[in-house]
Amino acid sequence: MSSFNAYLISGNAAQVSAGFAALTDAALDPGEVLVRVAYASVNFKDALAATGKGRIIKRFPCVGGIDAAGGVESSSDPRFNAGDAVVVHSHGFGVSHHGGYAPRARVPADWVNKIPAGLSLLEAITIGVAGYTAALAIDLMELNGLAPGKGPVMVNGATGGVASISIDLLAQRGYHVVAMTSKKDQADYLHLLGAAEVVASDDLPPATKPLEKALWQGAVDSLGGEPLAVLTRTVQKDGIIASIGNAVGIAFSTTVMPFILRGVRLIGVNSDNEPELRSRIWQRLGSDLRPRHLASIANLKKFGELPSIMEAVTLGRIRGRTVIEIDPGVN
Numbered sequence: 001m002s003s004f005n006a007y008l009i010s011g012n013a014a015q016v017s018a019g020f021a022a023l024t025d026a027a028l029d030p031g032e033v034l035v036r037v038a039y040a041s042v043n044f045k046d047a048l049a050a051t052g053k054g055r056i057i058k059r060f061p062c063v064g065g066i067d068a069a070g071g072v073e074s075s076s077d078p079r080f081n082a083g084d085a086v087v088v089h090s091h092g093f094g095v096s097h098h099g100g101y102a103p104r105a106r107v108p109a110d111w112v113n114k115i116p117a118g119l120s121l122l123e124a125i126t127i128g129v130a131g132y133t134a135a136l137a138i139d140l141m142e143l144n145g146l147a148p149g150k151g152p153v154m155v156n157g158a159t160g161g162v163a164s165i166s167i168d169l170l171a172q173r174g175y176h177v178v179a180m181t182s183k184k185d186q187a188d189y190l191h192l193l194g195a196a197e198v199v200a201s202d203d204l205p206p207a208t209k210p211l212e213k214a215l216w217q218g219a220v221d222s223l224g225g226e227p228l229a230v231l232t233r234t235v236q237k238d239g240i241i242a243s244i245g246n247a248v249g250i251a252f253s254t255t256v257m258p259f260i261l262r263g264v265r266l267i268g269v270n271s272d273n274e275p276e277l278r279s280r281i282w283q284r285l286g287s288d289l290r291p292r293h294l295a296s297i298a299n300l301k302k303f304g305e306l307p308s309i310m311e312a313v314t315l316g317r318i319r320g321r322t323v324i325e326i327d328p329g330v331n
């Protein structure tokens with residue numbers, strides 16, 4: 001049986017090491033669908049997993065990579081056929097089940113999504129789990145009343161993957177997007193995605209009162225921690241905050257005042273969804289929620305460059321979506 005190169009995360013919860021190792025199909029986890037992986041990406045969670053900065057990996061050793069796009073080689077599930085273009089993400093992928101940093105992945109059919117017609121494999125992975133989660137957040141926010149014309153929408157951690165696609169999607173739907181970033185020199189990129197305003201995170205005054213001046217009708221939060229606390233105090237009446245990430249921290253402190261006096265809605269967004277919801281959101285990503293700036297958002301890297309990227313991602317020193325070419329010849 002021929003072997004292939006995989007980026008394997010080994011060790012235990014206290015001590016993690018990651019590097020390339022030779023595997024064969026016999027080492028892959030069980031699943032109905034065998035995928036030839038063309039591309040994977042580096043998400044914040046991938047970098048926490050590979051560096052051991054976060055206790056992400058639930059089963060050692062584990063091939064990293066929480067999302068991948070490629071072609072179905074074989075499937076025992078009738079929903080998929082050989083040759084289907086698919087994207088795999090969420091659930092245990094790259095966490096408790098071998099993930100996308102290998103040219104082959106075997107996964108449960110319920111984790112597999114058909115790529116909508118009109119999106120290439122490269123475009124699908126540029127969206128990846130980050131763009132899927134951004135689209136899900138916007139879907140949920142609009143169900144809860146977010147609408148263009150009701151006021152600005154804040155997107156923090158703006159140069160990150162989730163945020164870049166959120167800005168693109170919100171702007172094309174007619175929202176006035178305020179992008180908050182730690183990288184003042186990336187204003188041109190953020191305006192290109194559609195941000196109407198770019199603010200530097202360290203220029204914002206601290207929010208200390210239970211209710212501060214109401215500034216935003218909604219916010220997409222990738223950061224958690226103190227930035228999320230500030231959002232609860234600065235969102236306007238009936239405003240909606242989508243809590244997606246924790247790039248700054250997991251704990252935040254606020255009061256009940258925004259919730260009981262302004263009716264602020266804090267919505268949790270989680271990408272581990274049932275196939276019906278995932279399919280609906282991916283269909284939207286190929287149609288009315290199709291990002292317009294994927295070529296500018298994608299930052300392509302070779303498979304061999306993977307180890308050198310991880311540290312920078314944990315420090316927020318990246319822009320857009322870092323896409324890894326695993327076997328770009330797959331179609």
Ligand SMILES: NC(=O)c1ccc[n+]([C@@H]2O[C@H](COP(=O)([O-])OP(=O)(O)OC[C@H]3O[C@@H](n4cnc5c(N)ncnc54)[C@H](OP(=O)(O)O)[C@@H]3O)[C@@H](O)[C@H]2O)c1
Binds near residue numbers: 271
């Ligand atoms: N809920 C879900 O299902 C789900 C799905 C996908 C992602 N997430 C989470 O969403 C968050 C964003 O994910 P992502 O993949 O978009 O991340 P990413 O591409 O690595 O971007 C994170 C961004 O956060 C900002 N940032 C500010 N302070 C930071 C710090 N101390 N360390 C690192 N980044 C910092 C940076 O943007 P600026 O420099 O522009 O401020 C950075 O580019 C992560 O916490 C991730 O785990 C959750």
